[in-house]
Amino acid sequence: MGHDTPLAPAMPPIDFIDLGAQRRRIGPRLEEAVLRVVRHGKYILGPEVAEVERRLAAFCGARHCVTCASGTDALVLALMAKNIGPGDGVFVPAFTFVATAEAVAWLGATPIFVDVEPDGFAMAPASLEAAIADCSRLGLTARAVIPVDLFGQPADYGRLLPLAARHGLFVLADAAQSFGAARDGRRVGTIGDATATSFFPAKPLGCYGDGGAVFTDDAGMAALLGSLRAHGQGGHRYEHVRIGMNGRFDTLQAAILIEKLAVFGDEIVARQRVADRYGAGLAGVVGVPGTAAGSSSVWAQYTILVDGRDRVVAALSAAGVPTAVHYPIPLPGQIGYQRYPSAPGGTPVSESLSKRVLSLPMHPYLEPAVQDRIIDAVRRAVEG
């Protein structure tokens, strides 16, 4: 059949994430910003760092923003600010990027894996409740929970926050994938006790290297975070009042992020447009992601559910469509993490999702014609 002839290789290649399109849009401003830093020479905690912190806090409505060297450091710093360590249990979803649990383990505390929901893929309140009840049997003190806003949509905080409050848990939102989204009238950065995000280049708001930030409304915590990211600094540079780390955000990256933040609002609108086109083209063909009532997403990933994933991936690859699997192994099954406990009842939804998820190309500059090629290829891969 004519349809099966390999037309795709003759077409221009499709990018999974096209950072070049954004660079073509704001390239001159980015280059100017970088040059300004090169010329003023304040490479460590230069004026752009405080400036981007002001703008990030204003963007999401949080009182305080403390930038740092990565999203992973943002998680670690927030946990350090709460003195979380050995003997403490911290609840994390089983289905997330490894950094969520890594930050906990790195501080000597125990990550406890909680299952996720089949829709939205975020931490399941029932599994969290069971895990909290099981904590004392494990000889651990339940201290904190890290809901993850997977693929760009905020977790179900309306149900998770009351549960955490009932048990006195510190709520650290892992918003590495969701900065710019909102749920129930609250913007990401203002939900929970603190919010960690990442500016890794492939995140919805990325810089040109590693970077991250913690948001909080608590002035005391913000001051503590500022000290912790700079070697536990006290009143002056060589006074160290606590054990900290070198976790500062780079001035060059701050300068880049200021320019990227200026177009981020537009890009969020464009991301939603891309997600809507996928939804319209693929609903009923594969499992398509939705957003819960009262929720928005910044679509860090557009992740569908398919059966026979290997075959679908191969067919898409032959058609020139790149894909990725986020994530193929739930954390309880990762070799480095097998020693850590899971909620009673295990994490069956995470197991099942890990076998069926498939992320499609997603970025704000994805053109409708290119997207239609992708949609067409997915339909043929699944139906053929």
Ligand SMILES: *Cc1c(COP(=O)(O)O)cnc(C)c1O
């Ligand atoms: C990317 C990511 C992180 C870590 O961010 P880095 O900046 O890469 O350290 C943490 N949690 C989640 C869910 C992520 O996707």
